[in-house]
Amino acid sequence: MNVTTFGIMLWVAVIFPLLLAIPALHSRLPWPRYIAIIPAIIVTLLPGEFFLALPWIIFESELAINGEMRWILTMTVMIWLIAATSTAFSKNDISNDRTATTFFLLTLAGNMGTVLANDLVAFFCFSTLMGYGFYGMLIQNSNAETHRAARYYLWCLIAADLLLFEALLLAGFENNGLHFEIVPTTMAEASSSLYLWAVFIGFALKAGIWPAHLWLCTAFKSPNLLPVLLLSGVPVAMALLGAKRWLPFGESAFFDSGILILMLGMVAMLYALLKFATHLSSKLMLLAWITILMTGLFVTALGYGLAYPSEWVRYQHYLQPFIVIFVVCLTTATLIFARSHAVPQISSLELQSKSKLNLNIIKIQHWVNNKYLQLKLSSRTSWVKTAKRYQRILFWQKPFELTIGWSGRITMLVVLGLSLAWLAS
Amino acid sequence: METLTLLALSFDALLNLSLLYLAWILLNCEDLLKAIVLFVAFGLLMALAWVRLDAPDVALAEAAIGAGLTGALLLTALAKLRVIETNKGTTQQLKQDSENFQTLHYMTPLALLLVAIGLGYVVFSMPPISAGLSNDVATNMGNSGVSHSVTAVLLNFRGYDTLLEMFVLLVSLLGVWSFGSTTSQHETTPGPVLDTLTRRLVPVLILVAAYLLWVGAHAPGGAFQAGSVLAAAGVLLLLMGWRPGGYLSTLPFRLILVAGPGLFAITAALLYLLKGQLLAFPVEYAGIIIFALETTATLSIAVILAALFLSEPPHSDKEHI
Amino acid sequence: MYFYALIGVGLFSVGLYALINYAHLLRKILALNVMGSGIFLILIALAKRTGETQPDVVPHAMVITGIVVAVSATALALTLMLKLAAETGRAELSEKDRD
Amino acid sequence: MEVVFKEFPWVAVLILLPLLGGIVCFLFSGIAKFTGLMTVFFTALSVLGLGWQIFDNGVYRHAVGGWGAPLGIDLYADGLSLLMLAATAFVALGVSVYSAGYFERGYSTRFWPIWLFLLGALNALFLTADIFNLYVTLELMGLAAVALAGLAGGKNALTGAMRYLLATLLGSLVYLLGVALLYHGFGTVDITLLAQRAEASPVIWAAFGLIAAGLMLKTALFPLHFWLPPAHGSAPPPVSALLSALVVKASFYILLRLWLEIFGPLVSNTDVSTLFGLLGAAAILWGSVQALRQTRLKLMIAYSTVAQIGYLFLAFPLATAAGVAAWSAAMYLAFSHALAKAAMFLAAGNMLRFGGHDRISDLDRVVQRLPLAAAAFALAGMSIMGLPPSGGFIGKWLMLEVAIKQGRWEIVIVMILGGLLAAAYIFKVLGHTFTQAPSPHESKAVPASMEWSALLLAIAAVLLGFLAIPVLSLLNIGNPFGISEVTP
Structure with missing residues (x-):
């Protein structure tokens, strides 16, 4: 563990894109989207494991990197590089203006923070930042479909954040710290299943796991949104990562919950396969179904791991590479599809052939x-x-709004004063 | 001796009951003009009550400000309101506020009755003898620079309150001005009585004000009372139809307006720098400093009150806008 | 002396009643002034409980401060009322003043 | 040098500088804007100085005139006062820079003196230890606030200002009666001495009823909030920002201070706290629902203030068992709300100036053409919603933590619901700012200073989330919440 020398780089990797997000700054720089990624690249190249504790910031948050996370970080950096390149050569003016860059960089900062976070609070904060940044990216192009997707995504995001926040509170209530190493494993019996479901549903909403896949599908339907399509892999991947890091694996068995989650994953896979069979014509939509299939697979694995902790201990190291490979494949596929196909009209083609x-x-x-x-x-x-x-x-608001005017209000004041004095005695 | 006590007691009872009765009538009578006239009468009775309660300073302030100046303000406002209402064709009548919440009609008096009973009980539950701060005041009078205790409290012991209070006056004037000029000028030619009255009264009032100011150091009187008497002279002049016009916006006039609060604040700051204590008057100079502060305060109070009565923003403000 | 304080309580309540009950702004302003007088009466009446002939003068100073504050507030309120009447034609707070 | 800095009378500067600055603005209207900005700037610096002073030397106490507590007036500054002063300084800076661009010449000469007097009144209010002096500062603040609220003119603003004036006068009068009873009951108006001398008696109960009711009216706690939306909704945007961010908090500060020092230990704590908590919860739900219903942006923000005030009162029931934690959370919320709400009103003012209206449904293309205002609104919204890592998040988090530890699930549910509703009304606005209207409206340019002041305030509201530990340790200087702490 090397704190002093390299630790600060972790901080820079997160803060630098955040600072660049200020329009006045990035509009004065050449290639701001690339420049913002540089510190993160440096972090991937630095040897060894190191961390940075930030005791004065939000409840002793900590950033850290280790062997497993280095893979994820490398993948993230790759995706962002591809995304930056694809937007740089995009002919679409809107995706290159200042606001777009701001949202791009905000999402980037959130993503880096999420990967590097070493405790629940930091993860939560940065994933929220990433989520809202991504919402901004989605909503940038005024297109009805995108708007719809963004709206779905937003509602999922708010609900998810509330749930995760609840989980965070529960964890904070039961534990002395909120580090990933201790939190999931020290949950007490009573609240742990509450915690488990809050976390699972929260990340399921964020990842667009069936049946909360609506935003994902709609986003894929929208035409010529290359960067957005590319990056829809990012929130999904981060949500999967979150589920992996937040949940209490390998310690105690949650048989019932685990089996339920496992079934859910199976159904999601079946659903995706069914869709797969019927939507062969639309190549782009294929990606959406692939995504849902893969997330379904992931959920199945999660459920399995929860139900059989001993199995989990054996296989857990495959999960991170799974995320990496999945996202890389998704990105590549999206790139290829998007380059080689104009966006097809789904509904008209559907019933032919x-x-x-x-x-x-x-x-x-x-x-x-x-x-x-x-x-x-x-x-x-x-x-x-x-x-x-x-x-x-409006009758039900009459007593409290302007409609009863002065007299009622002051009478209320008198009554309140009286009751306060009476209660005080 | 006993008859005297009895007489005093019956006088007190009569005064008290008529105060309450007047308050009730003035708040519930049909005609607003009558209500205001009753309010002035109520103020004068209050002044009597203050005298009975051994508070001559308050009595002076009440008579000059509470009854006199407030009454004048209310009367002019009503006159202007009548003009507006005639212009707009609206009429005013005694209207209750709570048309659409009828149940409150029973609740309100009940709640208020409870409040009155409760407060009455609290008043009676107070210990019969309580020195308050009178001993502290008496001990420190020697260091206050004045020999009249109310002035000592107002200008020295609790001078900080008075400093802020001068700013309250100033803010209210700025507020009145910030709303812009009110409606059309409603000029009346003064009758011969008012005319003569003013000619006689204004010099007298100025003299009275000067006396009150000077006497404040050792007897009832002081800046507020003197200021309001001086303001009364100004109000009479204004009633006569005298309009300051452009004066109001000139720098010297503005300087007079802010002289009282300004000098007070500057003195506070200087004393802090010199003595390390906010508003700590050196004992040997306390009398002089207080007199200087009071004099400027009197001028400012008089001008502010008269300007409040006029309630017109200075003309050149319109040119600014 | 308690008698004066009691009348002060009475004035406070009567003023509060009028403040609640009547729509006309001028009347509300009068009511606030009467309430204020009631409070001043309580302050000064109770200041006579020193047990000597000389009452406690600190409340006197407070009341003088209070009277000056009251006249400032009254002046501001009256101007505001006139401006409002000039806008709406009535010196009342209309119930439906939001659009 | 350092000694001079530490001994410098920052408190005197804080109170006297704005008052004198106001006088200069009034005398020389030509330099009003410059004088105003300089005054606010140096006042803010003095807060820094005072902060350093009390950080080093502990609680600051100063006997005005050298008389000392029962006879004279004492000035007093601890962590709680410092926090309020700091909030005031931040908001004052932002709003002043904004106002320099907002008010045109005629209004400018009216605005600056009154605003500086208001600033002086606020500072004096946070620094005094004397309940009668508090009354005078309350009146100074109230009258200045009313004068500012009516500055825009027109039917709505005047009605709002009139309602506000009547409410604030009534509140002060009721408060004054409470002060009168306390003085005659215990022979002093100094808070510390009162705390020593007071004992549970009818005087205390009646005084508490009066003072609490008056201050609740001034704080606009549900159901006494009726005056707030029209007044805050129709005032000029920088004034709305001041009223919502600072003036309402000032009366809450007094209530809190008196509760902590005098009333809390003497009255039946649980019952009263429960009532406060109930009203707070009702305020959160009611204010949020009303905010959601509004079609005008500024009215929506005003109702949001009603809701956010509710959170402050939720601390009362929680504090009976966990004093310091609950109060710290409430004050943190108050601080971040002051910044966020000011930013929000200023951003709304920019949109208003830009489009000439504040109908939420017609806020088209604000994001493209007024990106800074939209960003300010969104960031401020983050803090209001309580999303991480903003200051609002920390405040809510601290409070939720206390609530959960005590098993007060009803409070947890109300807070979460409040957050959800806040998200709903804020995203309602944000969603509209992205849309494109078929026919663009006439638009007016917005000066950069107005855009940036709103944005910087919003950023400050978010950054506040990163400074939890230093802010909380500053807040606890002089242990302002210590007295109410009951060992669990």
Whole structure:
């Protein structure tokens, strides 16, 4: 462990892109997107394991790098280099303007921080930064599909952050520190399954694991969004990483929860395979299904590991390479697909060139979709109606808003004063 | 001796009951003009009450500021309001505020009754004898530079309060000015009575103010009372139709406005630098410093109060805007 | 002396009642002034409990401060009321003043 | 040199400089802007000086006029005062730079003197140890605030200001009656002496009822918040920022101070705290829901203030068992809210100036054309929502930690719900800023100083999250929360 010499580099790798994100700074530099990655590259090249404790910052946060994480970091750096290159040569003006660069760099900083974080709080903070930066990237191009995806993503993100925050509180409540080494393993019996599910659902939402895959699919549908497509691998990978690092593996068995999660992963894989069979025409969408398939696989592994801790100890070292390989493959595939294909019109192509079997499956699917969607739509409209009705009937707010005017208010003051004095006695 | 006590007691009772009665009537009577006139009467009765309670300084302040100046302010405001209402064609009537929350009509008096009973009980539960700070005041009078205790408290012991209070006055004037000029000028020619009255009264008032200021060091009186009497002279002049016009925006006039609070603050700062203590008057100079502070304060208070009465922002402000 | 203090409590309550009950702003301003007078009365009446002929003068100074503050506030309130009346034609706080 | 620095009368500068600066602004309207900016700058520096002073020497106490506590007035500064002063200095700097660009000449001459007097009143309020002196500062602050709130003119602003004036006057009067009772009950108006002399009695109970009710009205705690949204929603944006960020907090500070020193140990603590907590919870939910319903940006932010005030009152029930932790959390929230809310109002002011309106649904393309304002709004929103790593996050985190440790799950749920609702109303706005309207509106240029002051305040609100430990240790100078601590 070498703290003094190299530790500061960890900090620089995170802070440097964050500083560059200020438009006034990066607009004055050539190739800001590349420059921002340089400190992270240096970190990957520095030998040995080292860490940096930041006692004055948010509850003794710590950044660290070790052998396993070095792989992840290298992968991340690669992806960002590719992303920077692909945007640099993009003919799309919007993806190169200042705001886009700002969001790019914010997401980058968040990502580096997430990889290097060595405790729950730092991981949480940086993954949140990354999430909102990514939201900004998604929303940059004004396209209806992208907007929809961004909105889904945003809601998933907020819900996920709240859940993870809850988990964080639980962990903080039970432990003296929030380092990855101690937290997951020292959870008490009573709250550990609560913690487990909060963490799992939180990261499932962030990673777009089935059935929360909506944002992922919609993002893949949007046309000519090369950088965004590329980078959708990043939040997914980081969420998987988070699930791996936050969950209590290999210590105590969570048989029921583990089996449940395992089943969920299986269903997700089946779903993805089904989709795979029916959407052969749209090559780009294939990637989405591949992603869902792989995340399903990952979830299956997680469930397995939770249910059988001894097995986990044997296989756990494969999980990190899995993430790395998965993301690298995804990135490469996206690049190839995006370069070689114009974006196809999915709906018009869908019903042509299909085998009988496929057609039947598609019909069933459409039927389900219609039912489901209609149900959803009708329930949504009725919900909106009810809400509107409540908005119109203001009677329930009368006592508290301006409508009763002065007299009621001051009477309330008098009553409050009286009750305070009475309670005080 | 006993008859005297009885007489005093019955006087007190009468005064008290009429105070409460006046307050009730003035707040509930139909006509606003009547309400304001009653308010002035109420203020004068209050002044009487202060005298009965051995608080002549407060009585002077109440008569001059509480009843006199506030009354004048209210009356002018009402006159202007009437003009606005005539112009806009709206009428005012005695209206209750709580039309759409009828249940409160029963709750409010009940709650208030509880408040009154509770407070009354608290007042009675106070110990019958409590020296307060009177002993501290008496001990330190020798070092205060003045021989009148209220002035000593106001300008020396709790001079910091007074310093801030001067700024309250100034802020309210700035606030009044910041809202811009109010409606059309509503000029009336003064009647002959007012005219003569003013000619006679203004010099007298100035003299009274000077006397009050001077006497403040050892007897009831002082900056606030003198300032408000001086302001009354200004108000009379304003009622006469005299308008300061461009004067208000000139630097000397502004200097007079801020002289009181400004000198007070500067003195505080200087004393801190010299003696290491905020507002610590050196004992030998305390009398002189207090007199100087009071004199400037009197001028500023008078001008601020009169300007509040005029309530028009200085003309050149409009040119700025 | 308690009698004066009690009347002070009465004035406070009466003023509060009028403040709550009437819509006209001028009346509300009057009510605030009456409430203030009630508080001053309590302050000064209780200051006579020194057991000597000379009352405690600190409350007197406080009340003089209070009177000056009250007149400042009244002046500001009256101006504001007139400006409001010039805008809306009424010296009342309308209930639906939000758009 | 260092001795001079340590002995320098920073407190006197903090109080007198703004007052004298205000006078100079009033006398020479030509240099009002310059004088104002300089005054605010040096006042902020003095906070730094005072901070150093009390960090080294501990609590600062100064007898004005040399008379000492019962007779004279004492000035007092500990960590709590310092924190409020620091918040004031930060917000004052941001708002002043902003105002220099915002107010045109005519308004500028009206704005600066009143604003400097308001600043002086705030500083004096945080530095005094005398409850009658507090009344005078409250009045000075209230009248200055009302004058500023009505500065914009027009029906809405005047109505808001009038409502505000009546509320603030009533609040001060009720407070004054409480002070009168305390003085006559215990023969002093000095907080420390009162704390020593006071004992549980009808006087204390009545005084507490009066003082708490008056200050709750001034703090706009639900259900007494009725005056806040119209006043804060219709004032000029920099004034709204001052009112929401500082003026409301000042009365909360007094309530907290008196509760800690005088009332807390004497009144039936649990009952009163429960009531405060209930009202706080109601304020969070009610304010957030109302904020979500608003169609105007500034009104939305004003309702958000109503909600955020609720969090401060949640500390009361928590503090009965965990004094220092709960109060530190509340003050941290107050500090970060001051910065974030000021930034938010300023950013809203930029959008208002840019588009000429503040309808949330029509905030088209703000991101493209006003990126700094959008960024400021988003960063401030982060702190309001309590997202990491902002200051709001730390405050909420500390408070949640206390709540969980005590098993107060109802408070945890309310806080999480409040955060969710805050996220909803802030993202509602952010979502609209990205959209593209079919027909672009007329737009007006926004000076860079206005954009940057908003952004820097927002960044400060976020950076505050990184400074938890130093801020908390500064806050505990003089152990302001010590008295209320009950051993668990």
